[in-house]
Amino acid sequence: MGEDQLSAEAGSPIESRSIGGCGSDMANRATPFLESHWYVAAWAGEIGTTPLARTILDRRIVLYRDAAGVVAALADRCPHRSYPLSRGEVKGDRIVCGYHGIEFGRDGRCALVPSTGNAPGALRVRAYPVVEQGPFVWIWMGDPAAPRHDRLVDQPWFTEPGWAHVTGYFPMRAHYLGLHENLMDLSHFPFLHGVAVGKPEHATARPKVTVEGNVVRSVVEHRDVTVMPAYGRRAGFAGPVDRVSESVVPTPAIHLGKVVMREASGRGEAHVRYIVHCPTPETEHSTHYFWAMARSHFIDDEDIDAEMRALGEKAFREDKAALEAIEELVVAERDPAFRERLIASDEAGVQLLRALARMEREDRADAVAVGA
Amino acid sequence: MGEDQLSAEAGSPIESRSIGGCGSDMANRATPFLESHWYVAAWAGEIGTTPLARTILDRRIVLYRDAAGVVAALADRCPHRSYPLSRGEVKGDRIVCGYHGIEFGRDGRCALVPSTGNAPGALRVRAYPVVEQGPFVWIWMGDPAAPRHDRLVDQPWFTEPGWAHVTGYFPMRAHYLGLHENLMDLSHFPFLHGVAVGKPEHATARPKVTVEGNVVRSVVEHRDVTVMPAYGRRAGFAGPVDRVSESVVPTPAIHLGKVVMREASGRGEAHVRYIVHCPTPETEHSTHYFWAMARSHFIDDEDIDAEMRALGEKAFREDKAALEAIEELVVAERDPAFRERLIASDEAGVQLLRALARMEREDRADAVAVGA
Amino acid sequence: MGEDQLSAEAGSPIESRSIGGCGSDMANRATPFLESHWYVAAWAGEIGTTPLARTILDRRIVLYRDAAGVVAALADRCPHRSYPLSRGEVKGDRIVCGYHGIEFGRDGRCALVPSTGNAPGALRVRAYPVVEQGPFVWIWMGDPAAPRHDRLVDQPWFTEPGWAHVTGYFPMRAHYLGLHENLMDLSHFPFLHGVAVGKPEHATARPKVTVEGNVVRSVVEHRDVTVMPAYGRRAGFAGPVDRVSESVVPTPAIHLGKVVMREASGRGEAHVRYIVHCPTPETEHSTHYFWAMARSHFIDDEDIDAEMRALGEKAFREDKAALEAIEELVVAERDPAFRERLIASDEAGVQLLRALARMEREDRADAVAVGA
Numbered sequence A, B, C: 001m002g003e004d005q006l007s008a009e010a011g012s013p014i015e016s017r018s019i020g021g022c023g024s025d026m027a028n029r030a031t032p033f034l035e036s037h038w039y040v041a042a043w044a045g046e047i048g049t050t051p052l053a054r055t056i057l058d059r060r061i062v063l064y065r066d067a068a069g070v071v072a073a074l075a076d077r078c079p080h081r082s083y084p085l086s087r088g089e090v091k092g093d094r095i096v097c098g099y100h101g102i103e104f105g106r107d108g109r110c111a112l113v114p115s116t117g118n119a120p121g122a123l124r125v126r127a128y129p130v131v132e133q134g135p136f137v138w139i140w141m142g143d144p145a146a147p148r149h150d151r152l153v154d155q156p157w158f159t160e161p162g163w164a165h166v167t168g169y170f171p172m173r174a175h176y177l178g179l180h181e182n183l184m185d186l187s188h189f190p191f192l193h194g195v196a197v198g199k200p201e202h203a204t205a206r207p208k209v210t211v212e213g214n215v216v217r218s219v220v221e222h223r224d225v226t227v228m229p230a231y232g233r234r235a236g237f238a239g240p241v242d243r244v245s246e247s248v249v250p251t252p253a254i255h256l257g258k259v260v261m262r263e264a265s266g267r268g269e270a271h272v273r274y275i276v277h278c279p280t281p282e283t284e285h286s287t288h289y290f291w292a293m294a295r296s297h298f299i300d301d302e303d304i305d306a307e308m309r310a311l312g313e314k315a316f317r318e319d320k321a322a323l324e325a326i327e328e329l330v331v332a333e334r335d336p337a338f339r340e341r342l343i344a345s346d347e348a349g350v351q352l353l354r355a356l357a358r359m360e361r362e363d364r365a366d367a368v369a370v371g372a
């Protein structure tokens, strides 16, 4: 067994893992960002004709919407004198550098050098493929010439009728992997989130974890549990419910949670909710934390919108605060040799970090093969 | 003579010393912190059942008092996911991590993993020996298995009846050695502290410096000097006084000053005052500056308390400001090769820095011997 | 052709240049500061008997005026305990260290150690040659024993009668070379400064660039252009003017601009204005930006003073903001291999950066020769 393996024997804390060493079989701080994926760059509503500067996977990027409403993403550094393009202006389908007025198209090619009137090919910035999908704007951080559209995750609950959603965003001063692990772990609920969110059943719930290829899935079923009274009343649940919570991480950019509730008596319809967490690495020490919740019921009820938004704000803010405290400590202690201990409830997180490490290795191997 | 030696010839500025080079015979910025000593971790009154986070000798430590009032000091990093234990809660004699609820005893051993109900031995944090002594809580920063109680300094004037004391604290953004040297030096009084504190006799006073083993002692006697009028009146001193001021540094964590005043005429009793300065290194660039004053007279007089506190606050704040200005400059100039010049009035400070360098070498040699 | 050469073929963007690589034939971030020159240390009015601390070419310096009004510049670090001399006091022609009272003369030699009464030769700080010239105080940053007075630039328009001037200062968080290049470039006017300053003629103006030794000169003539109405009225210009703008960089510390305006009809006198920009490197990432404007007309008109000051403030603040945005980006991206593309309008700037690179190499060779 590798040094980072979690013992098969549930319930016994066993192995340790390196938080910053290379070559661990779990992704950690030493693992390069996984570039060949679609990350949330921004909410669709954030991007307009005023350029938006954002750092993603440690790269400075400018996002804007051209006159036709099409989103563009370019490297936010003019190749002429390194002026941030985000300080310029959008003109038609071009962005105009604010320093000497050089114009670039959505493809990153120079469209005009005003002082000479020409548009040399050497003046070019990297253009990032983008896809708008309901509230999300996804950006492809891998080879710009070969975006893999098969790696986009279809999420009809954010684009099709019959669903309502709310969204939120936190800037988070913490490495993105901590958020992934946090989301795979139910055992922290009662401690970090307190009694409102952390039901007694969470602390000891043992989810069923499966791994298919590099996709980790964790499912936990709770029978006969109580639901928040206000919600229960409105939902028309006469008594306790059965709840199936599923977490799946199809790409490093998405933790997709699904909750299905139905009256334990079997009466009535199932209520479905999706909770999507999209950690977009900003730098080695910070993450854009985008989240969204979609629901199949009460879709025109603004009170429920507000409730869901408040619920997300509160719980995710607590997660953010915890992860930031860890980041601060890890950075201050400067001890990359520190090894963290694993306990049984870490299983889903550990499987996920292993899957991410595999993805990273496979993508790197692919890149080498393509280069060869 | 070594390059860092102070010439025997008083009054002539002579040698220079390295501020950051290794291998100097005086302790400097390149000298590792002296771990095998007791440092002030906190005032006793600061520590309660709410955990207190403090960085000491560059280590993150959590201090708390358990339900029985006993002080504990643990590494402030949960071995599970690096969450600061100081963000958790005290429960009985345990501290409960705020992330997943793992519980630790005062000895740093895991007492419970709530998600599994067991308490694996591998989940353990470093526990630091602590001793409470009057207003002080001392922490042993060396090998936790072998705290040297013979290195605790008995200070009955802070624990016995017949004495009154006041205390103060400054966070100081400066290396701790500068404070030690400052405290050994009287010649800065009139320049840094002005006329109120810096009496003319200070600038040219030549203390008698002795070294016994690694303990440096500096004594200066002033005959027939005036005392602050308010104090003199209250003390019943009819005229000028004789004053003997003694400074001794028994460990890197303590500068112990003692002042004995008696009417020059020989009438009446001697008044004794202790002024204890305890620099606890926080990081390479910052220090916890704890200070306390004890006196044998007017022990129930709150006005004298206030006066002493004000005196300390003012003078020590000026020292702190000077040392911070030096730190800022030294860091900004990034010139570890800079050599400072020594002058005759540095003798006590120089002897102290040599003694600290010896202590550090001896402790290191001991550690090697124990390891062997 | 070298990799950094600008093609002869005007109008075609061609080559690229390294922003941080060594050995480029253009000065860049990797080029050491040019020490053997006079830089503006401060405005004459800034320096009095209260010591002024300033960092110049990454060195901490204290400036003061002694009792006789003579300006002194010393290393701002007491050789005794590294206390900043700037926190001390001026006494006659000496500066007194605020920690232990050691006194230094304008020549940097110790004048008194108060605790011993002597003045040892080893206690000495570096003294920098300074020259006061009208509003400017120049400091020589090269070998203090051999200031080259032939490198001082005579500027009678700031010292002789018949001229009026205004001055301004910006602290700028950007490398100084960016300012030099900005000042050599007219093409950014309409984009960065907008319509008020950036006349249409600027964007496409092609200045005549000449290089004599290491002195780069750029001249642009505009015939029949309009002048700001308020100014034109006051100046008595009946119609459009001819304007000759000349930029010359005699040393790394000075960009000297001269504008001569005369009514296009040939009637009346020529108006002469000098605009002097003095970038004094503070650190690798910051610059003291001193500027001054002198004029030959309306010399007692305070409204014109205010207008010129406002004009400078606005335009130069925009330059500063742009250069700071670039600095922030370049530092954040940490990509010293980034190559910037050159376009035809960069010619003057490119010639200047080449001249500065030559100066630096020549000064370095001189230093070696002197040392040999």
Ligand code: FES
Residues within 6 Å of the ligand: A078, A079, A080, A081, A082, A083, A097, A098, A099, A100, A101, A102
């Ligand atoms: S920096 Fe963008 S056009 Fe010059």
Ligand code: FES
Residues within 6 Å of the ligand: B078, B079, B080, B081, B082, B083, B097, B098, B099, B100, B101, B102
């Ligand atoms: S981090 Fe402390 S219990 Fe998990």
Ligand code: FES
Residues within 6 Å of the ligand: C078, C079, C080, C081, C082, C083, C097, C098, C099, C100, C101, C102
């Ligand atoms: S530090 Fe300047 S006199 Fe001591």
